Amino acid sequence: MNALRGLTRVGGNLDPKMFKQLDGLGDAAKLRKINDLAAGNPTLFKQLDGLDDAAKLRKADELAEAASKTQKSSFLAKNASTLLAGGLVAGGLLYLDQQYASANEEVKDCMKVCLPNNWDDHAYGDLEKSELIYKELENSGDQPVCNAQIDDCGKYCGDKCEEIHDYDAPGSNLFTGAAEDAAEGASDLFTALFGNLFSDLGIDSTTMYASSSSLSLCCCIMIILLVVVS
Numbered sequence: 491m492n493a494l495r496g497l498t499r500v501g502g503n504l505d506p507k508m509f510k511q512l513d514g515l516g517d518a519a520k521l522r523k524i525n526d527l528a529a530g531n532p533t534l535f536k537q538l539d540g541l542d543d544a545a546k547l548r549k550a551d552e553l554a555e556a557a558s559k560t561q562k563s564s565f566l567a568k569n570a571s572t573l574l575a576g577g578l579v580a581g582g583l584l585y586l587d588q589q590y591a592s593a594n595e596e597v598k599d600c601m602k603v604c605l606p607n608n609w610d611d612h613a614y615g616d617l618e619k620s621e622l623i624y625k626e627l628e629n630s631g632d633q634p635v636c637n638a639q640i641d642d643c644g645k646y647c648g649d650k651c652e653e654i655h656d657y658d659a660p661g662s663n664l665f666t667g668a669a670e671d672a673a674e675g676a677s678d679l680f681t682a683l684f685g686n687l688f689s690d691l692g693i694d695s696t697t698m699y700a701s702s703s704s705l706s707l708c709c710c711i712m713i714i715l716l717v718v719v720s
Contacts, residue, residue, distance in 0.1 A: 504531070504533060504534060504553060504556075504557045505557065508527060508531070508534075508557075509550070509553070509554035509557060509558075511523055511527070512524065512550065512554070517547060520547060520550075521543055521546060521547060524538065524546055524547070524550050525546075534553070537549060537553060538550070559654075562632060562654065563596065563654050563655050566596075566600065566631075566632055566633050566654060566655075567596040567599065567600070567655065569631075569633060570596075570599040570600050570602070570603045570633065571599055573603055573627075574599060574602060574603065578603065578625070579607040579625075580602035580603075581601075581602055581603075581604070581605030581606050581607050581608070581609045581610075581625070582601060582602065582605035582606075582609040582610055582613070582644070582647075583602070583610065584610040584613075584614060585605065585609055585610055585613050585614070585644060586598050586601060586602070589644070589648070590648065593652070594655065596651075596654075596655035597651045597652055597655045600633070600634070600647075600650075600651035600654060600655055601647045601648065601651045603625065603627075603633060603635065604625075604633070604634045604635055604636055604643070604646075604647035604650065604651060605636060605643055605644070605647050606622040606623050606624050606625065606636060606643055607623040607624075607625065608621070608622060608623050609622065609643060609644070613644060622638070622643070624636060624637050624638060632654070634646070634647060634650035634651060634654075
């Protein structure tokens with residue numbers, strides 16, 4: 491799943507139907523089709539630019555999965571909102587407030603549908619598991635809904651809803667990459683400037699790299715402060 495998280499935003503800009511054209515093709519025919527699709531789609535072209543044939547095939551598969559996942563998430567988010575607006579009892583409101591306060595609204599709505607109606611009374615009171623009121627939805631599809639066979643509805647609904655909806659915030663990968671590059675650059679600069687001095691003083695490489703890492707952390711903090719202030 492982690493490999494997909496960085497692709498989800500990009501995959502969401504691509505139509506999953508486009509990748510259906512690759513189904514059932516051998517590698518050679520699939521590669522030709524990928525190149526044809528990329529020629530007419532700047533977003534796909536940018537993702538594949540500079541990759542060799544094997545890497546293009548892998549990337550196309552990853553993008554197809556990410557695009558499909560994003561489409562499913564969007565559909566289920568709308569479905570959950572419609573169900574709740576239509577009078578479906580929202581389960582676990584206190585539980586969500588206590589355990590998932592920082593989650594996005596799509597995750598929360600998904601869990602409101604998934605959790606039993608009286609989940610809070612079980613999670614924070616003396617209500618027995620056998621007394622839980624589970625939701626019975628017709629054609630729930632990919633929307634998770636807890637039932638009596640599941641041991642822990644809180645964990646089940648949380649894991650399922652986060653898997654469907656929990657993506658990296660826009661720009662987070664870009665910032666992370668910039669911060670890591672800055673930290674690496676600071677570390678290299680530290681080593682270049684003070685590496686010989688540390689050696690002359692008899693300080694071992696482990697200590698030197700620990701100091702270098704500390705300086706890198708300081709640089710990252712400075713970058714964050716500059717971004718916040720600006």
